[in-house]
Amino acid sequence: MIVRMVCVPRDEWSFTMAREPARFGTAQVKGVSGIAHAAVDGGTLCGIPEQQITRYRHLFDPRARRACRDCRRRADAAPTRPCVQERLHNRIQEAAQGRARDDLLAALSKGAEVALWINGPSTTLTRNHARVEELTDGAGSVADALNATMSIVLACVEDGPWRFVVVLPQDGDRPLVARGPRGSH
Numbered sequence: 001m002i003v004r005m006v007c008v009p010r011d012e013w014s015f016t017m018a019r020e021p022a023r024f025g026t027a028q029v030k031g032v033s034g035i036a037h038a039a040v041d042g043g044t045l046c047g048i049p050e051q052q053i054t055r056y057r058h059l060f061d062p063r064a065r066r067a068c069r070d071c072r073r074r075a076d077a078a079p080t081r082p083c084v085q086e087r088l089h090n091r092i093q094e095a096a097q098g099r100a101r102d103d104l105l106a107a108l109s110k111g112a113e114v115a116l117w118i119n120g121p122s123t124t125l126t127r128n129h130a131r132v133e134e135l136t137d138g139a140g141s142v143a144d145a146l147n148a149t150m151s152i153v154l155a156c157v158e159d160g161p162w163r164f165v166v167v168l169p170q171d172g173d174r175p176l177v178a179r180g181p182r183g184s185h
């Protein structure tokens with residue numbers, strides 16, 4: 001498990017420096033306990049096919065003493081992945097233009113905290129996380145989207161005085177961005 005504890009001043013923060021190491025699940029060869037391999041689609045990074053492995057829920061740790069050497073080398077060489085801010089930034093590029101969207105794009109590129117990014121039934125999400133009644137900008141379209149579909153992806157970002165809510169429809173529709181003042185929650 002890789003835990004990143006990086007504190008940098010906001011004006012030095014960038015997507016490039018915030019990229020994260022590639023992550024893999026853990027697998028072991030059936031009947032061979034001890035050696036941990038990195039799991040990928042169809043098997044392990046070092047090439048052991050799916051039928052011969054058992055997958056585990058925890059992440060592959062290349063630094064672990066019992067990590068497969070070939071998997072370790074390949075995991076270390078794997079391309080880094082964008083941080084959560086960059087991934088959300090990419091998704092909301094397609095949202096309709098507006099102040100909320102533009103301010104959120106700017107906030108994400110400075111490292112604003114993504115407080116939540118979940119998918120699930122829109123009814124539960126509406127009730128617990130979107131808090132539509134507190135939104136002052138774009139609330140109507142977010143409420144409509146939450147009512148229109150059964151299942152949805154929702155992200156919340158907090159930045160300065162604002163709480164942004166992003167709805168990412170799973171049917172390929174444009175993402176929606178709304179915001180409201182940060183409450184006392």
Ligand SMILES: [Zn+2]
Pocket residue numbers: 036037038044045046047068069070071072
């Ligand atoms: Zn391996």
